Amino acid sequence: MKTNIRVVLADDHPVVRDGLAAMVNQQADMEVVAEAGDGDEAIAAYEQHRPDVLVLDLRMPKRDGVSVVQRVLETHPKACILIMTTYDGDEDIFQCLSQGAKGYLLKDAPRQEILSAIRAVSEDRPYTSSAVAAKALQRMAKPSLTQRELDVLQLVAQGRSNKDIARRLSITEGTAKTHVKAILTKLDAISRTEAVAVAHKRGLIHL
Amino acid sequence: MKTNIRVVLADDHPVVRDGLAAMVNQQADMEVVAEAGDGDEAIAAYEQHRPDVLVLDLRMPKRDGVSVVQRVLETHPKACILIMTTYDGDEDIFQCLSQGAKGYLLKDAPRQEILSAIRAVSEDRPYTSSAVAAKALQRMAKPSLTQRELDVLQLVAQGRSNKDIARRLSITEGTAKTHVKAILTKLDAISRTEAVAVAHKRGLIHL
């Protein structure tokens, strides 16, 4: 057939790109037209080739997946992006999906699932894996952190003291404590260290 | 030639296995004889095929890379094992190498490096990447934690209080504090939360 699905692969591991490329090129109805090893290359490759599907790793050097999704959809609102990630707890997944990514995949997914996800996304059909759907529901029930709280959380995770955090954010120590307290309540943690553990598990922060 | 290098691949991501398999099978002098998706399968595959090289991911379900290395070398002291990992800061790398793994690789290594590493290991020559050699030197200079301290660190990372840690390890709170203090000193951290951050960066713990 002449209506091949044109795919661009973006992943920082050559091995993974090879694996995906091998799988894709074996299919009669799809082909890899370009590969990218980091976020900037991914954007450049998209601009140049305008593929039917962009398969995108979330964690990449220079520019992470979230910002690539943002950037590409800004200039090409109809772009079909399939997110690929290692961790299903990753908060970024939901950020990408809500920004307009068409689907997401776990890296440990079997071959068939990967291929059918690419086909689905290429036809503008959203692809939702059951694992992520479940996570999404769980996530709905939990309170979300404000931007300021995420700022504070980031510093807490680095091991900063309240006083240090206050200095860096140009607020009083009392305010820093207020934010930390709010974080503890929302994450259902007793101590800041537990909060970091929970936040990491939920993919709210990347250490 | 008839002296093919027989390779077993162990990685929990089908995509990665595909990529490696494609690369390896393209070479005239090597072939993939089996693949494994977790630690137990890796051991079973080794027993069954006795390959020249076992390419092993450090992080796998059921049984992690370290214990696979241990197990295989126990019964086959001459086994040639090539460790593959995503993170170069991983403490487990050194554990594997000191246990007798012949080489290690980063997953973001280029194709050529991967292939030459496999060839080196198959000839019983150790393969050491420059990145890891540098890390190894850095690591030498730093004080190492005792087993007990690692136990405590694990619990600290989960957000447990000193009192809680004491209860779980059947020691007094004072002793728990002593261990925590030693950890802080060795990791050069001011607070337990910073200690967790440092420990994670060094791959001493996996959250």
Next chain:
DNA sequence: GCTTCTCTCTATCTTAAGAGGGAGCGGGGC
């Protein structure tokens, strides 16, 4: 206009964390 939310700041109080000591006991190496 009113409510709601976020961010900011205040104050007090209790408890946990961390600094700085010292010390006994068992095992392994010298």
Next chain:
DNA sequence: GCCCCGCTCCCTCTTAAGATAGAGAGAAGC
């Protein structure tokens, strides 16, 4: 035998962390 090390326990003291409660300013939505 002795010494070093890892693990355990003890003490005091200071400071940081966390619980609790209240409140004002500004923005967004109804």
